[in-house]
Amino acid sequence: MRIGLDMMGGDYAPAEAVKGVQLFLDSVATDAHLVLIGDEQALTPLLSGAKLDQSRYTVVHSSQVIGMNEHPTKALKEKPQSSISIGFYLLQNKKIDAFISAGNTGAMMVGAIYSIKLIEGVxxxxxxxxxxxxxxxxxxxxxxxxxxxxxxxxxxxxxxxxxxxxxxxxxxxxxxxxxxxxxxxxxxxxxxxxxxxxxxxxxxxxxxxxxxxxxxxxxxxxxxxxxxxxxxxxxxxxxxxxxxxxxxxxxxxxxxxxxxxEQYGGTPVLGVAEPVIIGHGISGARAFSNMINLAKQMIESKLLDKIKESFVVTNES
Amino acid sequence: MRIGLDMMGGDYAPAEAVKGVQLFLDSVATDAHLVLIGDEQALTPLLSGAKLDQSRYTVVHSSQVIGMNEHPTKALKEKPQSSISIGFYLLQNKKIDAFISAGNTGAMMVGAIYSIKLIEGVxxxxxxxxxxxxxxxxxxxxxxxxxxxxxxxxxxxxxxxxxxxxxxxxxxxxxxxxxxxxxxxxxxxxxxxxxxxxxxxxxxxxxxxxxxxxxxxxxxxxxxxxxxxxxxxxxxxxxxxxxxxxxxxxxxxxxxxxxxxEQYGGTPVLGVAEPVIIGHGISGARAFSNMINLAKQMIESKLLDKIKESFVVTNES
Incomplete structure (x- = not known):
């Protein structure tokens, strides 16, 4: 299981995102592998400082960031190297099993709908x-x-x-x-x-x-x-x-x-074909940790398969 | 100034309505005359017990009550001797300057719209x-x-x-x-x-x-x-x-x-041509007193004249 996390999204990123990763790895017994998408230069010292088990995560470098107030479609188009664009690229190509961001909500929605697509029938x-x-x-x-x-x-x-x-x-x-x-x-x-x-x-x-x-x-x-x-x-x-x-x-x-x-982390975008979770802009360490855990639960429970089955039934009925 | 009050409306009527009248007369300096609409037999002992100045109010007998869950239009039609029907009759015929009830909200709305009419332009x-x-x-x-x-x-x-x-x-x-x-x-x-x-x-x-x-x-x-x-x-x-x-x-x-x-009393029905105030079903003495006071303020401030003027302006502009 590979969970992708936008390390640059949210008002307190990347520091709180790193703390969230640490909190998750310390508190949840899982073999989930975290794919941390963000500016390598900014992340490396923070991740080293957190003394994390390096086998538990991979950093994927992103050279751009979509700001909280940027126009979603325009930003996604103009910033293919942003953490959100890369996240959706990885999710679309099955390199990760879930994608989480506390960044620009509009960009997350547009990315979810256009790169991941909706479940048939939704x-x-x-x-x-x-x-x-x-x-x-x-x-x-x-x-x-x-x-x-x-x-x-x-x-x-x-x-x-x-x-x-x-x-x-x-x-x-x-x-x-x-x-x-x-x-x-x-x-x-x-x-x-x-x-x-x-x-x-x-x-x-x-x-x-x-x-x-x-x-x-x-x-x-x-x-x-x-x-x-x-x-x-x-x-x-x-x-x-x-x-x-x-x-x-x-x-x-x-x-x-x-x-x-904030303690509940983010909301899943229900109806899209892969697990996508959007966090509050103000997400802190606990919210990030909870969102990673939610992604894990969504993957483990096969929630999206259940949704797909229900919508097939709905359509046939 | 004559303010009409439905003494039979609300879950705790008429006892709390009488207490509300008492509270109003004791606490607000005004020469407003209260027209108390309700079952005389039920009201007389309560009003005597409250030792109110009898020059401050008149009881108008009503022999019917519209229940909280009755169908508004049907109830108004079938119960012309109900406290709500009589209240609107008095208001329509300028015998009172405002009408208040904590009774059936639907019946109050229907009565307000059909017997009092809307202000022109509303x-x-x-x-x-x-x-x-x-x-x-x-x-x-x-x-x-x-x-x-x-x-x-x-x-x-x-x-x-x-x-x-x-x-x-x-x-x-x-x-x-x-x-x-x-x-x-x-x-x-x-x-x-x-x-x-x-x-x-x-x-x-x-x-x-x-x-x-x-x-x-x-x-x-x-x-x-x-x-x-x-x-x-x-x-x-x-x-x-x-x-x-x-x-x-x-x-x-x-x-x-x-x-x-509850402490704020009721809501005025804004847009109708005379002051009409609807209270919560759970209205207690304080709510009744506040509603009477609100009726007094609506009359004194000539609010409805201001509304009429504004809507004339709106229509002409």
Whole structure:
């Protein structure tokens, strides 16, 4: 198993990326080999300083970096030697089994869609967020921002992708799916929600429970919540801001601590044909380590094979 | 000034409604006369027990009640002697200057729209929520649920209605308006947000600042945030649930306390031609008192005249 990591992506790269690699290698028992993509000159002293087992990683030099605010398509085109471009090249050519970056999100999305392609049957890839719940369990909300306008069929596909992720990565059996809405009964909501409800209800791949409301997002009523990326993104950023408030006001609470979304690492881009993980720009060592571990789990669980099988079934049904 | 109050609406009516009347009369210096609409038999002992100055109120008997889960249009039609039906009758016939109820929200909306009518030029009425901010000020978010699907022009109207409310009721001069979105720059967001941005920017009645994101909702970046009612409703219910969590987890914090939305009373139905205020079903004495006070402010400030003037200007421009 070879996991590729963009060492130049994120606000604190490459230092935090190196620390993340160290944390992962120290804490996770695995024979995964890490392919560290970045500026060799910048990486070498940091990697030496970290005293890592050199058999555990390979450095692949990249001479360019795509900045956080660069135009994704333009940057990918003009910077073929960037760490993100090289990462996707390696993933496309099966030199690595997963690719992780906390760099330019747009470039990661464009690279994932155009160089890796979507799984057959998937209309749109999706990104998600973990939802901490008071009872200690974790839920999943998707989409959280890359699909601002959706059709009902998109939400159904997100529900399938989220269910498989919840089952194979988060360990939830028969994950309960809810539709984010503004009322409990079928028939409530905006036109999208009204049209999506019956499709979720009739889909044999889903354990659909019904509508959930804003007040249910952090409850354990359901395991997977689907919505379009506009509302999902507002929910995620609002939850992050509540955590910021709690920190700023010095509120010490075990549950509120778990709203530190950084600890969950990044989000997989579900729906693309290889494991791709996108991190927050502010990723620190723990986030990098968690993302490497997530890549490992995605490979080991054969999540993408399960997704491919589900979408074949969906298409035939 | 005569303020009409549905004494039978809400989970704790009429007892909490009577306590709210008492709290209002004890705490607010005003010559407002209260018109208390409800079952005389139920009200008389409660009002006597509260030892209120009888010159301050009149009881109008209603023999029917619209339940919280009744179908709005059907209930209004079949129960002309209900407290809500009578309230709208009195408001329509200028016997009262404002009508308040914590009862069936749908029936309140239908009554407001069909018996009171919209202000000329207003396409849709809107409901809002107060946003507590860390620096002690209050923001306003609208729509929070009755307009699940919106056109760009609807959001522009909500922005105008919200700005006037912020200015004349909340005391903010030249309220800053933000568009709830999932990116900061113009051009970001879903199709609705993309189309709404330029309309807000060019509208001479608005002090439009630009996009705000989920993380900005409880900041004082802007005074009025506009969005369609789907996202707004999710935001409001999620914020309420955070307060519930804080209470449940015994987190004592002055700011989090202010997320007890009940304390703000109800929301005005902005856009209708007379002051109509809808309360939460769970309204207690303080919420009732605050709603009566809000009705008083809406009448005293001549908010609806300001709205009428603004919409005349809008139409002519």
């Amino acid at each position: 209309q749109r890839p999706t990104i998600s967020t973990i939802l901490p719940r008071e009872n200690g369990t974790l839920g999943l909300l998707l989409d959280v921002g890359i699909n601002a306008d959706c059709k009902p069929e998109n939400l159904v596909q997100f529900a399938i992708l989220g269910s498989l992720y919840s089952q194979y990565i988060m360990g939830t059996s028969a994950p309960k799916v809810g539709l984010l809405n503004i009322g409990e009964e079928e028939g409530k909501g905006n036109l999208l929600a009204q049209a999506t409800y019956p499709l979720l209800k009739e889909n044999p791949l889903l354990n659909f429970i019904g509508n959930v409301e804003g007040r249910d997002i952090f409850k354990d009523t359901v395991d997977v919540i689907v919505c379009e990326g506009f509302t999902g993104n507002v929910v995620l950023k609002m939850a992050e801001s509540f955590h910021d408030v709690a920190v700023r006001r010095n509120i010490k609470d075990e549950y509120f601590n778990r709203f530190d979304f | 396409q849709r009425p809107t409901i809002s929520t107060i946003l507590p901010r860390e620096n002690g000020t209050l923001g306003l978010l609208l729509d929070v649920g009755i307009n699940a699907d919106c056109k760009p022009e609807n959001l522009v109207q909500f922005a105008i209605l919200g700005s006037l409310y912020s200015q004349y009721i909340m005391g903010t001069s030249a309220p800053k308006v933000g568009l709830l979105n999932i990116g900061e720059e113009e051009g970001k967001g879903n199709l609705l947000a993309q189309a709404t941005y330029p309309l807000l920017k060019e509208n001479p009645l608005l002090n439009f600042i630009g996009n705000v994101e989920g993380r900005d909702i409880f900041k004082d970046t802007v005074d009025v945030i506009v969005c369609e009612g789907f996202t707004g409703n999710v935001v409001l219910k999620m914020a309420e649930s955070f307060h519930d969590v804080a209470v449940r987890r015994n987190i004592k914090d002055e700011y989090f306390n202010r997320f007890d939305f």
